[in-house]
Amino acid sequence: MLKPKNDLLQGTLALLVLKTLAREPMHGYGITLHIQMVSKDFLRVEEGSLYPALHRMEQEGWVSAEWRSTENNRRARYYRLTSTGRKQLAEEEKNWECLTEAVAQVLQFV
Amino acid sequence: MSLIARLRGMLRRERLDQELDEELRSHVEMRTVDNLAAGMSPEDAYFDAQKRFGNTTLLKEDTRAVDIIDWLDECARDFRYALRMLQRSPGFTAVAVLTLALGIGANTAIFSVVDAILLRPLPYPEPERLVRIWESSRKHDSPRNVVNPLNFLDWRDHSQSFESMAAISGSMTNLSSHGQPHAVQGMQVSPDFFSILRVPPLLGRTFTAEDGIAGHDQVVILSYELWQRQYGADPKIIGAKIDVDAVPYTVIGIMPRGFSFPKIKSEVWTPLPLARTEDWKHGRYLTVVARLKPGVSLGQAQQDMLRVANFTAQARPSYNKNWSANVFPMLEDATRGVRRPLWVLLASVGFLLLIACANVANLLLMRGTGRLRELAVRSALGAARSRIVRQLFVESLLLSLAGMAAGLLFAHLGLRSLLALIPQNAPLPRSESIAIDARVLLFTFLASLFTAVVFGLVPALRLSRVDLQNALKQGSLRGGVGGHQSLRRCFVVAEVALALLLSVGAGLMLRSFSRLISVDPGFSPAHLLTMHIWTSPARYHDDLKRSQYVEHILGEIRNTPGIQAAGSTHFLPLTEKISGSCFSPADQPAPSPAESPSAQFLIISSGYFQAMGTSIRIGRDFDDRDSFSSQPVAIVNHAFVQRFYSGQNVLAKQLRVCWTIEKPVEIVGVVADARQAQLQDAPEPTIFLSNSQAPMYFATLVVRATGDPRQIARSAEAAVHRVDPDQAVSDIQAMETVFSDSVSSPRFQAVLLLVFAGLAVALAMIGVYGIVSYSISQRTNEIGIRVALGARSADVLRLVLREALTLAAIALLLGLAGSLALSRVLQSLLFEVTPTDPITLASVCFVVLAVSAFAAVLPARRAMRIDPMAALRYE
Numbered sequence: 006m007l008k009p010k011n012d013l014l015q016g017t018l019a020l021l022v023l024k025t026l027a028r029e030p031m032h033g034y035g036i037t038l039h040i041q042m043v044s045k046d047f048l049r050v051e052e053g054s055l056y057p058a059l060h061r062m063e064q065e066g067w068v069s070a071e072w073r074s075t076e077n078n079r080r081a082r083y084y085r086l087t088s089t090g091r092k093q094l095a096e097e098e099k100n101w102e103c104l105t106e107a108v109a110q111v112l113q114f115v
Numbered sequence: 116m117s118l119i120a121r122l123r124g125m126l127r128r129e130r131l132d133q134e135l136d137e138e139l140r141s142h143v144e145m146r147t148v149d150n151l152a153a154g155m156s157p158e159d160a161y162f163d164a165q166k167r168f169g170n171t172t173l174l175k176e177d178t179r180a181v182d183i184i185d186w187l188d189e190c191a192r193d194f195r196y197a198l199r200m201l202q203r204s205p206g207f208t209a210v211a212v213l214t215l216a217l218g219i220g221a222n223t224a225i226f227s228v229v230d231a232i233l234l235r236p237l238p239y240p241e242p243e244r245l246v247r248i249w250e251s252s253r254k255h256d257s258p259r260n261v262v263n264p265l266n267f268l269d270w271r272d273h274s275q276s277f278e279s280m281a282a283i284s285g286s287m288t289n290l291s292s293h294g295q296p297h298a299v300q301g302m303q304v305s306p307d308f309f310s311i312l313r314v315p316p317l318l319g320r321t322f323t324a325e326d327g328i329a330g331h332d333q334v335v336i337l338s339y340e341l342w343q344r345q346y347g348a349d350p351k352i353i354g355a356k357i358d359v360d361a362v363p364y365t366v367i368g369i370m371p372r373g374f375s376f377p378k379i380k381s382e383v384w385t386p387l388p389l390a391r392t393e394d395w396k397h398g399r400y401l402t403v404v405a406r407l408k409p410g411v412s413l414g415q416a417q418q419d420m421l422r423v424a425n426f427t428a429q430a431r432p433s434y435n436k437n438w439s440a441n442v443f444p445m446l447e448d449a450t451r452g453v454r455r456p457l458w459v460l461l462a463s464v465g466f467l468l469l470i471a472c473a474n475v476a477n478l479l480l481m482r483g484t485g486r487l488r489e490l491a492v493r494s495a496l497g498a499a500r501s502r503i504v505r506q507l508f509v510e511s512l513l514l515s516l517a518g519m520a521a522g523l524l525f526a527h528l529g530l531r532s533l534l535a536l537i538p539q540n541a542p543l544p545r546s547e548s549i550a551i552d553a554r555v556l557l558f559t560f561l562a563s564l565f566t567a568v569v570f571g572l573v574p575a576l577r578l579s580r581v582d583l584q585n586a587l588k589q590g591s592l593r594g595g596v597g598g599h600q601s602l603r604r605c606f607v608v609a610e611v612a613l614a615l616l617l618s619v620g621a622g623l624m625l626r627s628f629s630r631l632i633s634v635d636p637g638f639s640p641a642h643l644l645t646m647h648i649w650t651s652p653a654r655y656h657d658d659l660k661r662s663q664y665v666e667h668i669l670g671e672i673r674n675t676p677g678i679q680a681a682g683s684t685h686f687l688p689l690t691e692k693i694s695g696s697c698f699s700p701a702d703q704p705a706p707s708p709a710e711s712p713s714a715q716f717l718i719i720s721s722g723y724f725q726a727m728g729t730s731i732r733i734g735r736d737f738d739d740r741d742s743f744s745s746q747p748v749a750i751v752n753h754a755f756v757q758r759f760y761s762g763q764n765v766l767a768k769q770l771r772v773c774w775t776i777e778k779p780v781e782i783v784g785v786v787a788d789a790r791q792a793q794l795q796d797a798p799e800p801t802i803f804l805s806n807s808q809a810p811m812y813f814a815t816l817v818v819r820a821t822g823d824p825r826q827i828a829r830s831a832e833a834a835v836h837r838v839d840p841d842q843a844v845s846d847i848q849a850m851e852t853v854f855s856d857s858v859s860s861p862r863f864q865a866v867l868l869l870v871f872a873g874l875a876v877a878l879a880m881i882g883v884y885g886i887v888s889y890s891i892s893q894r895t896n897e898i899g900i901r902v903a904l905g906a907r908s909a910d911v912l913r914l915v916l917r918e919a920l921t922l923a924a925i926a927l928l929l930g931l932a933g934s935l936a937l938s939r940v941l942q943s944l945l946f947e948v949t950p951t952d953p954i955t956l957a958s959v960c961f962v963v964l965a966v967s968a969f970a971a972v973l974p975a976r977r978a979m980r981i982d983p984m985a986a987l988r989y990e
Contacts, residue, residue: 034142081138081141
């Protein structure tokens with residue numbers, strides 16, 4: 006469905022966005038900045054993937070959106086995590102842990 | 116994502132587009148500002164911000180694709196895939212489509228009949244406010260009796276629930292154009308008739324109140340069809356004079372094409388002048404139609420009419436005691452008598468469709484089981500269960516749409532042969548508008564969707580629930596299908612039970628029909644020709660002249676070669692026409708008309724019984740002695756003697772009759788009973804009067820030919836014209852045709868039910884065959900082992916048949932229980948057969964069991980030939 010256009014593993018984008026929104030409601034641009042900043046410029050979210058992903062998450066009911074003003078008095082669409090989204094986040098975090106653990110075990114296997 | 120969210124997304128697309136534009140613009144702006152702050156040139160800052168998006172339009176498309184495009188794409192893929200799958204198994208597809216086409220076609224054909232007759236509103240504005248009002252008599256058990264003129268006038272003047280009320284009196288009318296006499300069906304109506312129906316004329320005007328006053332009533336309105344046929348569609352006919360029953364009438368209007376009144380055919384309308392004169396004593400003969408005031412309910416109107424009827428009963432107790440009034444919606448009234456048979460037919464084809472569904476569902480399950488591996492692979496490759504269900508369902512949808520296309524073809528052909536079963540002379544009410552039109556197409560489409568859901572969804576859900584991963588791993592796919600087999604057994608049981616239900620219905624109808632046509636009508640229809648004449652009142656107003664007129668005609672006919680006998684009656688048997696009146700013994704004081712006993716009356720000529728082949732038991736027929744001025748005489752039938760003079764000699768008894776004869780009549784003969792209104796009605800006590808003494812304005816001549824009655828039609832008509840060249844003759848037909856038409860409705864039901872039951876049994880047989888052969892293929896190695904261990908072919912046969920017959924037995928019990936539960940529905944449609952008729956039930960059960968056994972034996976023979984070595988290697 007969503008073709009990966011960046012270095013992120015498919016599916017990870019949603020996890021990162023959900024996690025970011027778990028802190029506070031945020032607009033699309035803010036999300037890219039936050040992920041870039043926290044990952045110390047290692048992860049860069051492509052706009053071309055972000056908006057389709059946000060839109061899809063909104064349709065799924067994981068996030069809700071509303072128009073608000075930024076600190077600089079600019080109108081922007083803010084996304085907020087819903088309770089379904091929170092559950093989804095928990096699940097994706099768990100999946101991620103399982104995956105990394107499994108990968109780690111494979112790597113440690115001598 | 117649910118379909119609804121997607122659809123909503125589609126509708127909101129416009130707004131979403133704007134929102135998305137705005138969101139992306141705000142993103143670019145924020146990035147540009149940050150870029151500027153980082154020290155880029157304004158141009159670079161904006162360009163960089165833009166570049167990160169790539170192609171903005173593409174991005175927007177991508178974002179939206181989540182909504183619609185993806186979904187449509189997936190659907191198109193599913194359809195292409197389904198089409199490929201169906202092409203790959205043409206045999207399966209053909210059987211499934213054919214089965215569905217039978218079910219859908221039969222439903223379409225019957226629905227088009229039900230829709231045209233029962234469901235479509237009457238062709239007048241605000242038809243739900245139109246009602247018919249009848250007199251009702253508890254004593255005669257007659258809830259719909261024609262109305263007395265004075266009672267009608269009282270109703271019209273004293274009731275409060277109706278905008279207006281009109282009376283109708285139908286009769287034949289003689290017109291002459293280009294010197295040729297011809298009789299057409301006419302209607303005398305009170306002036307409000309057309310304004311109640313709210314149909315304006317095509318040309319000219321309809322009646323005004325003044326036209327309803329005697330002396331001003333020589334105006335006539337013609338039907339479009341008559342105007343086209345006889346008057347060359349000439350608009351100058353308005354204002355011209357034409358001869359109606361030999362009196363010049365002015366043509367004032369032409370009604371639009373197709374205008375008609377339910378159940379009473381008419382091509383000319385003349386005013387019915389009604390006044391409070393002594394004429395009311397002529398009896399009850401009017402049909403009454405009315406339009407309810409807006410907001411008045413049927414119940415309120417009925418209450419109102421009870422009040423008014425109470426008033427008429429008090430005003431003229433001798434005539435109206437024990438009489439009341441009933442109000443019925445016009446549509447219900449017009450379709451009375453065909454409602455139940457049509458609903459029964461629609462329910463039958465509904466059952467047939469269910470059987471077809473069960474059959475196709477079984478086919479799908481059987482094929483689906485073979486496809487488990489394919490489904491397992493798709494599931495392993497990441498297809499969600501909902502995708503697989505959808506995939507399977509799309510296949511069903513395609514099947515049912517193909518079934519619909521073929522079904523419409525079947526319906527078109529079937530409807531033609533079905534309409535051929537309805538005779539021209541005895542049509543179902545409102546049957547002229549039966550056609551496969553947009554409403555019927557919509558019904559067919561919905562029925563097909565429903566069909567797809569019924570036969571497609573259960574197997575789809577069931578198949579997708581199988582643990583596909585497991586199935587794939589096991590290599591053998593047997594493990595997962597045990598549940599399907601029991602589901603398929605349920606389908607087969609349901610099929611056979613429904614087929615039994617339909618066959619019981621058909622069997623009962625058939626038995627009832629054969630009882631009906633073997634009824635002795637009391638006369639012999641063979642070699643009998645009938646023809647109707649209507650004498651113009653203007654020329655034969657004089658009673659004496661009229662009384663001799665029919666005798667002249669009959670004398671002329673009797674002298675024609677090839678004719679054995681001839682006579683006349685005012686109402687021909689088996690045409691649902693009766694007239695009744697009161698009488699009392701002349702040697703007792705006269706009771707009031709309301710309290711007198713009553714009997715059927717028929718006005719006949721001498722020679723009528725001889726022509727009909729009805730025997731005179733005692734006494735004599737009417738003859739030359741019985742003239743207009745001689746002692747009035749009567750003949751009574753056997754039922755009359757049984758009821759009123761049981762064990763007595765009735766000859767020479769004198770009766771006062773409430774007919775046109777003032778003097779008491781003397782009984783001179785007793786005849787055997789004959790059926791009058793319809794074949795199924797037991798003979799009623801009847802008094803026959805002579806047309807020479809109580810002359811009527813109309814008569815049906817019955818002429819017995821030595822050979823084929825159709826051969827003498829010309830010469831008999833010529834004989835009539837020798838007496839009066841202006842006398843129109845109509846409805847010339849053989850009595851055998853009248854007889855056959857009179858049972859056309861039960862024949863129609865019996866034939867259709869028989870066809871449907873035959874189809875149902877055939878489909879159920881395919882179902883049984885399918886399940887038995889499948890179960891044999893599943894048990895090949897079990898049977899192989901048994902054979903290896905010494906089982907003989909009879910044992911194998913028993914093994915296989917046991918399963919099929921157990922299913923059939925369960926189905927029989929269910930089907931019998933169902934037909935007992937539904938027996939009340941059929942009760943009123945059956946003649947001399949009870950709905951639980953043991954012979955019918957037993958023979959139907961036997962047939963269904965035999966057919967099931969036959970369907971099971973075919974594959975069982977394959978099982979008997981199983982080679983144990985091959986079977987064991989097979990695994």
